Each structure stands twice: as C-alpha cells, then as structure tokens.
Amino acid sequence: MARGGGAMRCKARKFIFTVFLSLLILTAFAIRSSAPTPTLTEECKKYIAKYLGESPEPNKYCFTDTTATTVLVYTPKDEEYWGSTVDAVTTIAIFGGYSYEDKVNKTGKIDADKLKEKNGGIALTDEDIIWIAEHSDGEDKFCYTEVAPTPSQTFDTGRPENPYPSISGEFVGTIRTNTTIIATKLYTYACEGTGGHTEHAIICNSSWCAEAEWEGYKEDWMNISFNRTVVLMPHETYNITIVTGSYPQIHHTSSLKTEDGWINCTEFIDANGNKYNDWIPAIMLWS
Numbered sequence: 001m002a003r004g005g006g007a008m009r010c011k012a013r014k015f016i017f018t019v020f021l022s023l024l025i026l027t028a029f030a031i032r033s034s035a036p037t038p039t040l041t042e043e044c045k046k047y048i049a050k051y052l053g054e055s056p057e058p059n060k061y062c063f064t065d066t067t068a069t070t071v072l073v074y075t076p077k078d079e080e081y082w083g084s085t086v087d088a089v090t091t092i093a094i095f096g097g098y099s100y101e102d103k104v105n106k107t108g109k110i111d112a113d114k115l116k117e118k119n120g121g122i123a124l125t126d127e128d129i130i131w132i133a134e135h136s137d138g139e140d141k142f143c144y145t146e147v148a149p150t151p152s153q154t155f156d157t158g159r160p161e162n163p164y165p166s167i168s169g170e171f172v173g174t175i176r177t178n179t180t181i182i183a184t185k186l187y188t189y190a191c192e193g194t195g196g197h198t199e200h201a202i203i204c205n206s207s208w209c210a211e212a213e214w215e216g217y218k219e220d221w222m223n224i225s226f227n228r229t230v231v232l233m234p235h236e237t238y239n240i241t242i243v244t245g246s247y248p249q250i251h252h253t254s255s256l257k258t259e260d261g262w263i264n265c266t267e268f269i270d271a272n273g274n275k276y277n278d279w280i281p282a283i284m285l286w287s
Contacts, residue, residue, distance in 0.1 A: 040128050044119040046144050048132070051101045051110060052088040062143035063136040073099045086133045089115070093124040107206055155181045155232065155260050155285040159189050163249035163282065166191050169270035171242040171281050175203070177261030181232040182287060185223045186212055186242075189249040189282035196248035197222055198283070203230055204239045214245070230285060234261075242281050249282035256280050 049061040052071055056062060063085040064070055073081050073088040076096045081087070091097035093112050101108030116123045135142040155177060190196030199214040201224060212224040232238055240263070254277055255264045268279035 039119060039122045039125060040131055041120045044115065045142060047118040048085060048089060049142060049144060052099060053085045059146045060143060061146065062141055063132060066133055066136045072103050073097055084136065086129060086136055089124065089132055090129055105207065153182060153287045155183065155258065157251060157256055157258055157263060157280065157282050157284065159282055160249055160251045163191055166247045166250045167270045168244045168246055169268055171244065171265065171268045171279065173240055173263060173265045173280065175232065175238045175240050175261065175263050176236065177232045177234055179234050179260050181260060181285060183230045183285035184287045185225050187223050187284040187286060188244065190222060191247040191249055194247040196246045197244065198224055198242050199245045200243040202241045205236065242283065244281055251280040251282060252278055253280060254278040
C-alpha cells in the first residue's frame with residue numbers, strides 16, 4: 001500500500017503542477033491589456049526553440065505545439081515533467097525549475113538566469129510567456145533555420161611580428177572558434193634556425209579529448225598527429241594544453257584573435273619555472 005500511495009501522491013503533484021501552469025497562462029492572457037510589451041530578444045527566442053523546442057528537420061528549430069509533451073524539464077523539487085515549450089519556459093522562468101541543453105548527459109543547465117542572460121539581461125515576464133504560447137501553434141509557430149557554417153580545415157595563429165623571447169615550456173589555454181574547424185594535425189612555427197616543436201598536445205571539451213605526441217626529428221617533425229579527428233564547433237570553448245620543445249615562435253599576448261576565432265592564454269610555464277599569462281605558441285591546426 002505504501003508504494004501505491006507514493007505513486008498516487010506523485011501523480012497528484014504532477015496534476016497540481018500542470019493545473020498551476022495552465023492557470024498562470026490563462027491569468028496572463030486575462031491581464032494582457034495592462035501587461036508590458038514582450039521583451040524577448042531574437043537570441044532568446046532561438047535559444048528556447050533549440051533547447052526547449054523541437055527540430056522537425058535538420059538545422060531547423062521550432063517551439064512545440066502548446067499541447068505537446070515532448071520537452072523534458074525539472075520542477076524545483078527535481079521531479080521530471082514532460083510538456084511543451086511554453087510549459088518548460090513557465091516552469092523555469094516562473095517556478096524556478098530547470099532543464100539542460102544536453103538532456104542525455106545533463107550538461108548545459110538551463111535555469112531562469114540562463115534565460116535572462118540570453119534575453120539581454122532582462123528576466124522573462126508573463127507577457128513573454130504569452131508571446132511564446134501565441135507563437136507555438138499553426139501559422140504563427142516560431143521557427144528558425146540555423147545556417148551551418150562552412151567547415152574550415154585550419155585554425156592558424158600565424159607568425160608573430162616578434163617571436164622573441166622564446167623558450168620551451170607548457171602552455172595551458174582555451175580556443176573558441178567562429179566556424180567549424182576539422183583538424184588531424186598540429187603544426188608549430190619554429191624560431192628561425194631552431195628545432196622549435198610541440199612534444200605533446202591535448203584538446204578537450206566536456207565529452208572528449210584528442211591527444212598528439214611528437215615522434216622526434218623525423219622528416220615531418222614540425223607536425224604532430226592527433227589520435228582522433230579534432231572537430232571544433234563554433235562559439236564553444238575548448239581547453240588546450242601544448243608542451244613545447246626547443247624554441248617555438250611565441251605570440252606575446254594573453255588573447256589572440258585569428259580569422260577563425262580566438263586562442264587565449266591561461267598560463268605558460270617555461271623550462272626554468274617562470275610563469276606567464278601572455279605567451280601563446282604560434283601553431284596551426286590543420287588536416
């Protein structure tokens with residue numbers, strides 16, 4: 001009996017929560033004439049459609065119908081709730097619930113602060129929820145198509161105007177691209193007349209890592225090959241560690257903008273133990 005009673009209580013809570021959502025939306029409609037103008041930014045609309053909506057075809061994202069039960073969201077008590085886009089946004093923005101960008105691995109938490117960030121720093125209002133509800137069905141359904149960037153085969157820091165001072169060491173930093181980068185190798189720009197190279201490199205995000213090891217002064221000694229293809233997606237941040245040998249060319253800056261994005265220095269520890277936050281080895285990721 002105790003187990004059956006628990007299940008009934010759980011269903012009752014979900015029913016009450018659903019009624020709350022419905023009442024909130026109906027109340028918002030009732031007071032709409034005196035409510036403020038919707039504040040939803042295009043970035044916020046697209047973010048909601050992509051992560052709290054549906055994808056009817058590749059690279060196309062839409063709000064779900066208001067009657068849908070396909071969006072997973074969690075109540076403030078960590079209970080699963082399946083509903084529509086407007087249900088999910090209401091649960092998050094009004095009741096303090098949450099969801100995830102990656103719902104399988106539960107990464108990229110979506111909460112009220114995240115929606116506020118995507119909405120230009122303005123918290124979502126009842127009027128915003130009304131707008132989402134009105135654009136969830138029929139001809140007014142909100143959809144957008146994400147244009148897939150053309151993959152680039154290189155991420156190239158180029159040669160610095162002045163590569164000195166230079167010494168071997170360990171670089172720790174991040175890469176954030178503005179286009180898709182597909183690479184299998186890392187090339188190191190050596191200071192003229194030296195054997196500057198990368199002995200070890202690793203690139204990671206939260207779900208994968210790619211590593212490359214130097215094999216000595218062979219024919220292609222300035223290149224090292226990764227143990228898997230490196231795919232860097234636009235506007236995502238990746239951690240990168242580079243252990244250099246001899247005298248690689250160095251960009252003396254904490255943050256370097258390239259044609260395909262940014263590479264930033266967290267720390268560079270040279271062979272003598274000196275620490276810097278503005279040394280970036282000159283490299284190229286390529287295939």
